[in-house]
Amino acid sequence: MERLARVFSQQDELITLDTGYKDEFETFKALASLPADKLQRLQQLALKLQQDLEQPHDRKRCTERSRNLREEGNLVFRGSATGSSQDAVLNACRLYTAAVFEAEDAVDELSLAFANRGMALQEYGYYREAYDDCANALECGYPERLRHKVIMRQAYCAWKLKNMAALEEHLDCLEQLQLNESFQQQLDNLKQKLNLLKNQPNEQETQEKVEDKALAEILTDPGQRGRYMVAKETISKGKVIFSERASCFVPLEQLLICQQCAASLMSAPIPCPKCHQRVVYCSRKCREAHSAIHKFECAAYRKDLLRLLGVSHLALRLVLAYIPYIMPHLEERTTAKDIWDEIMNLARKPEASENAPEYLRSLRMVSLLGQASKAELTYHILCANFLQLYLKGHTDFFDQFDSLSASTEDWQLIISSLILRFAGQLLANGHVGYALLPVGMEPKEFVGLQPDLWQKPRHLKRGQLHILSHSELITAINLPYLSLCNHSCEPSIRTKFDGCSVVNYAAKDILDGEEIFNCYTRNYMNSLKLQRCEPLKDVYKFECACAKCTKTDPDQNYLSFHRYRCEKPNCRQEFVPDARVQRNNLIWWLASNAENPIICTVCQERQDFAWYNEFLELIWSCADSSKRQDLFKAFNDLDKWLVDYHSLKRIMADELVTACFVEIDEGTSLDESDYENLAGIIRKQLEGTATQCGDTSMEYIARMTYLWDIIAQKKCRTNEKELLQMKGKVEYLASEHREVFLNYYNDFIEQQCK
Ligand SMILES: [Zn+2]
Ligand SMILES: [Zn+2]
Ligand SMILES: [Zn+2]
Ligand SMILES: [Zn+2]
Numbered sequence: 001m002e003r004l005a006r007v008f009s010q011q012d013e014l015i016t017l018d019t020g021y022k023d024e025f026e027t028f029k030a031l032a033s034l035p036a037d038k039l040q041r042l043q044q045l046a047l048k049l050q051q052d053l054e055q056p057h058d059r060k061r062c063t064e065r066s067r068n069l070r071e072e073g074n075l076v077f078r079g080s081a082t083g084s085s086q087d088a089v090l091n092a093c094r095l096y097t098a099a100v101f102e103a104e105d106a107v108d109e110l111s112l113a114f115a116n117r118g119m120a121l122q123e124y125g126y127y128r129e130a131y132d133d134c135a136n137a138l139e140c141g142y143p144e145r146l147r148h149k150v151i152m153r154q155a156y157c158a159w160k161l162k163n164m165a166a167l168e169e170h171l172d173c174l175e176q177l178q179l180n181e182s183f184q185q186q187l188d189n190l191k192q193k194l195n196l197l198k199n200q201p202n203e204q205e206t207q208e209k210v211e212d213k214a215l216a217e218i219l220t221d222p223g224q225r226g227r228y229m230v231a232k233e234t235i236s237k238g239k240v241i242f243s244e245r246a247s248c249f250v251p252l253e254q255l256l257i258c259q260q261c262a263a264s265l266m267s268a269p270i271p272c273p274k275c276h277q278r279v280v281y282c283s284r285k286c287r288e289a290h291s292a293i294h295k296f297e298c299a300a301y302r303k304d305l306l307r308l309l310g311v312s313h314l315a316l317r318l319v320l321a322y323i324p325y326i327m328p329h330l331e332e333r334t335t336a337k338d339i340w341d342e343i344m345n346l347a348r349k350p351e352a353s354e355n356a357p358e359y360l361r362s363l364r365m366v367s368l369l370g371q372a373s374k375a376e377l378t379y380h381i382l383c384a385n386f387l388q389l390y391l392k393g394h395t396d397f398f399d400q401f402d403s404l405s406a407s408t409e410d411w412q413l414i415i416s417s418l419i420l421r422f423a424g425q426l427l428a429n430g431h432v433g434y435a436l437l438p439v440g441m442e443p444k445e446f447v448g449l450q451p452d453l454w455q456k457p458r459h460l461k462r463g464q465l466h467i468l469s470h471s472e473l474i475t476a477i478n479l480p481y482l483s484l485c486n487h488s489c490e491p492s493i494r495t496k497f498d499g500c501s502v503v504n505y506a507a508k509d510i511l512d513g514e515e516i517f518n519c520y521t522r523n524y525m526n527s528l529k530l531q532r533c534e535p536l537k538d539v540y541k542f543e544c545a546c547a548k549c550t551k552t553d554p555d556q557n558y559l560s561f562h563r564y565r566c567e568k569p570n571c572r573q574e575f576v577p578d579a580r581v582q583r584n585n586l587i588w589w590l591a592s593n594a595e596n597p598i599i600c601t602v603c604q605e606r607q608d609f610a611w612y613n614e615f616l617e618l619i620w621s622c623a624d625s626s627k628r629q630d631l632f633k634a635f636n637d638l639d640k641w642l643v644d645y646h647s648l649k650r651i652m653a654d655e656l657v658t659a660c661f662v663e664i665d666e667g668t669s670l671d672e673s674d675y676e677n678l679a680g681i682i683r684k685q686l687e688g689t690a691t692q693c694g695d696t697s698m699e700y701i702a703r704m705t706y707l708w709d710i711i712a713q714k715k716c717r718t719n720e721k722e723l724l725q726m727k728g729k730v731e732y733l734a735s736e737h738r739e740v741f742l743n744y745y746n747d748f749i750e751q752q753c754k
Contacts, residue, residue: 004308007049008382014042017377021370024417024424025340027381032413046389053303055276059106066103069095070113077120087451092120094449097269101444105273111140115150121268122157125457129268131157131166132284136270148177152186159193167194215241216516218484226366228486228515235510238696241493242481245501247358248317249433249477254278254307256443257435259294260286262475262499264435265736267448267457275301277444293320299394305386311430312383314476315422319415320397322359327400336410340417361480362422369424371541384419388412426476428540429483433475433497434698436468436737459743466661466709468737469702475500488517488546489524489532494696498734505732507694517546524548525692528555528579528586555579561692562586563643564598564607571603574643589648611641615652619659623668631656632677645688653685657706675715682707696732704729712748723749 015031034042073095080088096117103110118133134154142150155170171194174187216229235241251257257264258281269280270287272294278301279294281287297320300306306313329346333339347363369377391397392412401411438447447453447468455461479502485493493504493516510516521527521535529549536544548554559576566573577586577598585596589612598607611634618631635656642649660678664670670678685703686695693699704726710716711723727749730741 003049003052004305007045008379011042011045011382012378014038015378015381017374021372021377024369024421025336025413027420028385028413028416029336031381031385031416032409042385043389046386047393050303050305050386050390050393053305055302055304057104057276059104062102062104063106063109066099066106066109066113069099069102070109070116073099073116073120077116077123080123086124086454086456089120089124090449090451090454093117093124093126093268094445094451096120097446097449098444101271101277103273104276107140107273110273111137111142114140115142117268118150118153122153126267127157127160128283131161132270133268135284148174148179148183151177152183152190155190156186159190159197162197164194164197167197215239225486227364227484229484231510231512231514231516234512235506237506237509239506241504241506241510241516243501243503244479244481246477246479247500248314248321248362249475249500250306250314250317252432252473252476254443255472255474256280256446257474258282258286258499260290262433262435263736264437264474265447265740267446269446272298272301274298276304278302278304293317296320296391296395296397300390305390309383309387311426311476312380312387312419312423314426314430314478315384315419316387318362318422318426318478319418322362323400325357325359326363331404334405336406336413339406339410339414343414343418358480362425362478365425365429365480365483367421367424368428368541369420372424372427380420380423384416384423387419388416391415426478429478429480431477431479431482431502432473433477433500433502434471435474435497435734436698436702437470437472437474438467439470458740459747460740462712462748463664463709465705465712465741465744468740469705471698471702482518485516485518487520487536487540487542487544489519489521489529489544489548490517490546491519491523492516493518494694494732496732496734499736505696524554525557525561528558530579559586561645561647563646564600565641565643566600566602566605567607567609567611567641568600568603568605571600571605573600573602575601577601589651609641611637616655619655622656622659623663625671625674628660628670628674632674632681635681645691647688647692650685650688650692653681653688654703657682657685657703661706661709670715672715675710675713676717679707679710679716682710696729698732701729701732708744708749711752712744714752718752723752 015034017027021027031042032039073092076088076095077092080086080092096113099113100110100117103113114133115137118130118137121127121133122130131154134150134157137150138147151170151173155167155174158164158166158170167190171187171191174183179187215232215235217232218227218229220227231241249262251259251262255264256266256269258266258269259279260281263282263286266280266282269282270284271277272279272281272287275298279298281290297306297316306316309316326343326346330339330342333342343363346360349360349364369380372380398408398411398415401408404411438450438453441447453460453464453467460467475497477500482495482502482504491507492510492514494507495518496503496505520540521532524532529544532549533544536542548557559579563574563576566575578601579586585593586598587593588596588598588609598609599605600607615631615634615638618627618634621627622631635652638646638649638652657678660670660674682703686700686707689695689697689700689703708726711718727742727745730738730745733741
C-alpha cells in the first residue's frame, strides 16, 4: 500500500492538470503528449512497481505444507470412522481445504488434496461439492492407477444428485477399466441404481417462475433530475418493485466469497491455484463462468495489486466484462478519437427501452469526476493508467484488438479512458452488498466447514442460528438499473442483497406515477439532517431537498428515538436534547463523543448517566447468576431515563443479549427465568428495531436469530402467531441464508406450533 502511494506521489509530480478537466479521453491524450522523458519516467514507475510486486513461491514448500495438512486430515477422517462423528468428518474437510489452498499450483499434491476432500465431502453429504472435487482431482492429474476410485465416487455422487447423464457417462468410463472384485461389485450396484432412476417417473422440476413484471418505469427529465424512476401503478408496501442481477462486483477487503455468484456460506471453496489463494469459487460451474474475467485478473491477484486500487478494480471489471459487447460498435473506427466519440454516442443515446443491456446502462451512468477535487481526480487517473499498463504488460488483453484498424496505442488510450470513466461513475453509482456472516472468522476459514455449527449440510445445530447474526459488507457492486433511482432521505425501497442480485421491495405504499427513491446514506430515521448532508455533498455533490430535509423540523423523526427523562430529582421532565447545542451528536455513549454531554433542555442540568456505567459493569459479570438478575432488572429500569423506543435501549439490549449468549456458548447454564427474561428483552428490542429500521431490515433479522435460538431450545413460551410472523422474515434473506433459516425453522421450531 505504501509503495503504491509512494509511486503515485512521484507520478503526481510529473503530471499537471492545469488546463482543467474536460473528459476522460482528453485527460489521457494530454498525458500521452507529455514530454518524452517525463512520460517515460511516469510509466517506468508503474511498471517497476508491478514487477516488484511479483510474489514468487516455492513449490517444494507448498507441496510439503499441503501434504502435512492432508495427512492431518487423513488422521481425523480415519478417526471419524470409529467415532462415527459428523463433526470429525467436517473437520477433515476443513483440513483438506487447507491442503487444497496450500498446494497452490503444486498439482500432484493438489490432486490428492481434492480427491481426499471429495471423499470427506461425500461422507458428510455434500454431494454436489464432492462431485466437483473428483473432477478437480482428475483435472490436476490424479495418478492413473487410482483414477477408477475417483470416477466411482463421481458416479456415486451423480446417482445421489439424480444426474442420470453424468452417472451414465461415468459408468461407461468405468466399464472400460480393469476393476477388482470389490470395485466391480460397486459398479454393478450403481448400474442397478441407474436402471431404477431411469424407470422412475420423471420428476419434472416444477420451477416456480415468478412473473417479473416491472412495476416501475424510467422517465427522462431534460433538467437536473436526469433519468429517474416512477411507479407505473399503485404499489403497496412489501411488494417487489424490480430485481436486478449484476454481472460485475468485486469482493471487499480480500474477503473469500465466490467471485462469480458472491456466495458466502461456502463448504468446498475451489481456489485459483495461480494467484496465491486470493480467488475462490463455490463450484466448477462458477469458476468456468468467471474464467473470461479472471484470465485478465489472475496476474494482478498474484501481485496483490487490486486491493490497492479501490473503486478502480470494479471499474476494470466493467471494462473486462463489457468490452466484448462494446467492440462490435467500434470495428470500423480507425482512430482513438473516432472510437471514443462512438462510445460517447452509445452513452448519450436515450434509454431505448427498459431492457437496454447492462453495458449500455452502465455507460450511461452519471459521472461526478468533473466535480472531483484535483487530488481525487489525479488519484483516479493514476489508477486507470496503472491498470491499463498492467493489462498491456502482464496479460494478452490487447491481442483482441489486433485485427482492427486502430493501433494498439489507440486502444491503450481508450482502455485507460474507459477505466477512468467507469471509476468516476462508480464513485456516485456503486453499491455495497452485505451478507450475514459469523463474527471474527479467520480469512481462510469458511462458514460451511465449521463443525460447531452444523449437524448436516445446510442444517445448523440447535442453538447456533445466532452465530449468523452479523451483517457484513461483502461486495462493491455495479447495479446500473438501481442507480437510476434518485436519492431521498425517506427511501421508497428496501433493497435485499442476494449474492450478486438485488430485490427491491416497496418500503411504503407508493402511488401511481410517484417517483421511486433510493437512499444513498443513512435515512431520516437514523440520522440528523446535518449528518446526512456531509456525505451527500462530499460523495454525491448535491444538497438534499427531499420531503424530509425541507420540513421545518427535519430531525423530528430521528429525535423521537432520543427522548430522555431528566435524572435530576427536582426536574424529572421529558426532553429532547438540542441537536445544535450537542454539536449534532447525540451518541454520547461512544467514547469518541465523551466531550458531548447531554444537557436537559428544561433545567439546563448536565446528565450524568450513572446508570449507564452500572449497566455496563453488570454486563461484564453476567456469568454470575445473581448479577444477571440485577442486569435484567436494570434493563427494565431503563424506562426511568429513556423514553419509548430510545435508540440507546436497543443498543443496550444488544450488548446484554450478546454477552449472555457468549456465556451460553461457553457453557454457562441459564435457568428458565433467565431465558424468559432474555426472550422478553429481545422482543422489546425487536419492537424498537422495527420502529426505527423497519421489521424487514437486516438489523431486525439479525437480532431475531437470538429469539429463534431460545425458542428452538424450548426455553421460552411462544405462540403460533409469533412463529409465523418470524418465519415470514426469511423472505428478506439471501437465498443461501434463507435455506439455512428455513431448515432451522423446520428442524427445531415448527413442532412448537403444534
Ligand atoms: Zn459461485
Ligand atoms: Zn488466479
Ligand atoms: Zn433529504
Ligand atoms: Zn431537567
